[in-house]
Amino acid sequence: MTNLWAIIRKDLLEIFRARGTYFYIPGMFLMSTFFFFSYFALYGQIANEKPDVILATTRVFLNGMGYMLPMLYALFACNLSSAGLVFEKQKRSLESLMATPVSIRRIWIGKSLSATLSALAIAYGASIVAYCVIALAEVYPKVHKAIAPHGLAFLTALVLVPLTIFTISLLVSYIQLVTRNPRMGNLVYGLLLLVSWGALFLASFYLPALGISVDYYPLIFVGLIVVFGTVAYLCSRALTKEKVVLSSKG
Amino acid sequence: MAMGPASASSAIRLEGIHKHLSGRHVLDGVGFAVEQGDIFGCLGPNGAGKTTTIRIMLGLLRADAGTVTVTGRDPAEDAARARVGFLLEADGLYDDLSAWDNLDYYARLYGVRDPGGRIAEVLDGAGLADRGRDKVSAYSKGMRQRLAIARAVLHSPDVLILDEPTAGLDPGGQVEVRRMLQDLRERGTTVFLSSHNLDEMQRLCNRIVLIHGGRIRLYGDLESLAAGSGRRGAVIETSAPVPDEVLAALRQEAGVSADRDGAAVTVSGGASFEVPPVVAFLVQKGIRIEQVTKQQDSLEDLYVRIEAEARAGAAAGGAPGAGGRR
Ligand SMILES: Nc1ncnc2c1ncn2[C@@H]1O[C@H](COP(=O)(O)OP(=O)(O)OP(=O)(O)O)[C@@H](O)[C@H]1O
Ligand SMILES: [Mg+2]
Numbered sequence: 102m103t104n105l106w107a108i109i110r111k112d113l114l115e116i117f118r119a120r121g122t123y124f125y126i127p128g129m130f131l132m133s134t135f136f137f138f139s140y141f142a143l144y145g146q147i148a149n150e151k152p153d154v155i156l157a158t159t160r161v162f163l164n165g166m167g168y169m170l171p172m173l174y175a176l177f178a179c180n181l182s183s184a185g186l187v188f189e190k191q192k193r194s195l196e197s198l199m200a201t202p203v204s205i206r207r208i209w210i211g212k213s214l215s216a217t218l219s220a221l222a223i224a225y226g227a228s229i230v231a232y233c234v235i236a237l238a239e240v241y242p243k244v245h246k247a248i249a250p251h252g253l254a255f256l257t258a259l260v261l262v263p264l265t266i267f268t269i270s271l272l273v274s275y276i277q278l279v280t281r282n283p284r285m286g287n288l289v290y291g292l293l294l295l296v297s298w299g300a301l302f303l304a305s306f307y308l309p310a311l312g313i314s315v316d317y318y319p320l321i322f323v324g325l326i327v328v329f330g331t332v333a334y335l336c337s338r339a340l341t342k343e344k345v346v347l348s349s350k351g
Numbered sequence: 352m353a354m355g356p357a358s359a360s361s362a363i364r365l366e367g368i369h370k371h372l373s374g375r376h377v378l379d380g381v382g383f384a385v386e387q388g389d390i391f392g393c394l395g396p397n398g399a400g401k402t403t404t405i406r407i408m409l410g411l412l413r414a415d416a417g418t419v420t421v422t423g424r425d426p427a428e429d430a431a432r433a434r435v436g437f438l439l440e441a442d443g444l445y446d447d448l449s450a451w452d453n454l455d456y457y458a459r460l461y462g463v464r465d466p467g468g469r470i471a472e473v474l475d476g477a478g479l480a481d482r483g484r485d486k487v488s489a490y491s492k493g494m495r496q497r498l499a500i501a502r503a504v505l506h507s508p509d510v511l512i513l514d515e516p517t518a519g520l521d522p523g524g525q526v527e528v529r530r531m532l533q534d535l536r537e538r539g540t541t542v543f544l545s546s547h548n549l550d551e552m553q554r555l556c557n558r559i560v561l562i563h564g565g566r567i568r569l570y571g572d573l574e575s576l577a578a579g580s581g582r583r584g585a586v587i588e589t590s591a592p593v594p595d596e597v598l599a600a601l602r603q604e605a606g607v608s609a610d611r612d613g614a615a616v617t618v619s620g621g622a623s624f625e626v627p628p629v630v631a632f633l634v635q636k637g638i639r640i641e642q643v644t645k646q647q648d649s650l651e652d653l654y655v656r657i658e659a660e661a662r663a664g665a666a667a668g669g670a671p672g673a674g675g676r677r
Contacts, residue, residue: 107459111448118447197443200409201460204429346411347372 104203108211109218112185116219129174129223136170136231144239152244159240159248166231167254168318171262172297174224180290183273186212187283190349205342209278213270220270221263228258253319261322268329269293275336281348297325360423362387362510362541363408368417370403370565377403379565382417385510385543385558390536392556392573393545394654400565401545402440405514408543409437422509433461436508438516442499446488450479450498453487454505461506473501477531493524500531504540511535513544517551529555553650561654563661569653576653584619584646585626590639597636605629619646 116122140162147158189195198208236248272293277286304321363385370378378400385391395401406412407419410426424431444453451470458466474483477497487495496516503511516532517525525548532542532555546552552559553573561569569576584607592614601609605628607620618629626645633640 103462104460107456110459111445111452111456114452115445115447192443192446193439193441194443194445196411196441197437197439198460199411200432200435200437200439201457202429202432203460341413342410343412346406 104201105207105211105214108198108203108208109215112212112215113219116185116215126223130227130230132174136166137234140235140239152246155240155244156246156248159235160250163232163236163248163250164254166228166235167250167258168262168322169301170228170231171221171224171258172265172301174220174227180273180287183216183270183277183286183290184283185216186274186277187286190277190345193349196346196349199342199345205340205345206337209271209274209337209340213267213274216270216274217263217267220266224262225258257319257322261319261326264326265297265322265329268326268333269297271333272329272336275333275340278340279344279348281350293329300325360387361385361420362389362422363391363512363543364418364420365404365408366418368404368407368414368419370400370407370412370415372403377565378407378414380417381562381565381567383560383567383570385541387509387541388536388539389558390532390542390544390556392552392559393543393562394547394549394552394559394569394650395545395562396547396658399562401562402514404562405437405439405512405543405545408512409435409439421512433506434509436503436506436511438496438499438503438511438513440514440518442495444487444495444499444502447486449484449486450474450490451483453498454502457502457505463506469505473505474498476504476534477501478527493520493527496520496524496528497531500528504535509541511540511542513542515545515547517546517548525551549650549654559650561657563658564665566661568657568661573650583621583624584617585629586615586617586644586646587630587633587640588615588642588644589633590614590641593633593638597633597638600636601629601632605632614641
């Protein structure tokens with residue numbers, strides 16, 4: 102356990118020390134503005150409605166945000182962190198790490214966890230800013246009522262999204278560990294992204310059409326976690342240090 | 352000297368190691384034992400299989416056949432590497448972190464007690480005490496290498512495995528690294544190192560193994576290897592050229608080969624060659640001797656000869672050489 106935390110701690114320290122991170126984070130926050138714009142477009146249509154309508158509409162919007170926003174940023178940031186693994190493999194500090202008493206599975210899990218954690222930090226940061234702007238700065242002065250997303254949205258944002266990101270991160274880092282070409286990892290990452298967004302998109306399209314409430318959205322995440330988690334488990338059985346060493350350059 | 356069974360307490364022990372990589376027979380029955388307290392040198396040309404051997408000793412690669420133990424355990428077991436320190440071909444340092452943070456990371460991985468104190472200690476030992484907070488990206492190659500060795504000894508390992516620790520260093524840097532290794536030897540750490548630098552090996556190591564084309568060509572105690580490798584002799588300078596009949600008698604009675612070059616005679620013989628009887632013989636024949644210089648094969652002579660033999664063997668289709676196919 103201690104060395105797992107050591108790996109995560111060092112990775113976060115490294116991300117924090119790298120200059121690129123300080124360009125990346127504001128960039129991520131800037132991107133979240135499109136969420137506000139879509140809300141303000143909606144708000145323009147309901148601004149003159151009764152407070153109840155404003156509240157109900159905003160809550161639906163915030164629920165959706167709980168599902169989508171963390172997922173969106175976490176996925177992008179997860180890609181950034183897997184680039185860290187590729188770099189560590191190229192510089193061959195990974196080979197040294199593998200010669201310490203740490204098992205290859207711990208290294209894999211540690212790297213994926215630090216990717217997940219740094220991604221989530223950015224995602225939650227962006228979500229909190231978005232919530233403050235919409236619920237506190239915009240809606241509260243008008244209706245004088247605090248507004249919070251649905252409990253399921255919280256559950257999704259705090260549990261299901263992190264697990265989804267973690268399993269995706271496991272798969273992407275596995276590919277980065279055992280293949281020589283980092284583009285393979287990027288390809289797999291792109292595919293997982295497509296699958297995840299495809300599932301979410303289809304759900305948002307078909308669930309309401311089937312008369313199922315959008316509150317069942319979290320089930321999509323559960324499905325993704327089960328599928329990705331199973332594949333990651335199968336990968337874990339095939340992972341060896343030799344595979345990592347022989348797929349490294351030099 | 353003999354490749355007989357090593358004692359059970361050997362620090363590192365390889366027996367009959369075979370390894371194929373991409374269809375090439377990279378290690379072909381490699382076996383040797385490093386005893387506790389040894390500074391053990393692994394020599395060999397590029398592509399000989401030194402790094403592959405080291406990777407197997409660190410559990411990074413699995414041997415196809417044979418057994419390997421380090422401090423009595425299989426290095427593929429993760430916990431078995433807790434008492435082993437290492438430095439690989441790439442130093443594996445993190446450029447974006449300070450020297451201190453680099454060491455702190457490994458201190459955590461090894462569960463070093465009192466990490467702060469120990470880090471300060473090894474930084475000092477590497478002559479980097481005042482540069483500990485600098486990012487490693489600002490370090491010279493020599494400083495990096497010293498830092499990497501400091502990292503390797505951070506957890507006070509029993510066995511240290513180093514892949515070409517002085518490669519790419521200027522002479523001053525090499526001296527620094529050798530000084531660190533000698534300090535370690537004095538503290539009783541067993542050191543296994545690979546190198547191309549024969550002179551360095553001769554100065555540092557007490558025992559060596561020479562690998563060529565994935566096979567062991569020479570193995571044992573450095574002193575007795577040099578002594579037992581055949582060529583031992585002396586150059587005897589005389590006041591006047593030695594007469595032919597004295598030379599002939601010397602060859603016959605002392606059983607040595609002797610060649611005259613002006614007022615000097617070069618004598619040489621096998622492992623049992625001794626200088627005093629030859630000198631006594633010449634004096635007895637009334638030869639005046641000005642100076643005697645003992646000659647012994649250097650490691651370089653040995654290396655060059657063995658490499659040539661290995662090449663010749665490979666060319667004759669005998670031993671599979673470095674590029675031998677399965
Ligand atoms: N990943 C690999 N895949 C295929 N062949 C490899 C691999 N790594 C090493 N080899 C081959 O194994 C042989 C031994 O390589 P190794 O790196 O062990 O040599 P070395 O003695 O360390 O050489 P050097 O002095 O250049 O470091 C070489 O012929 C090399 O081409
Ligand atoms: Mg090598």
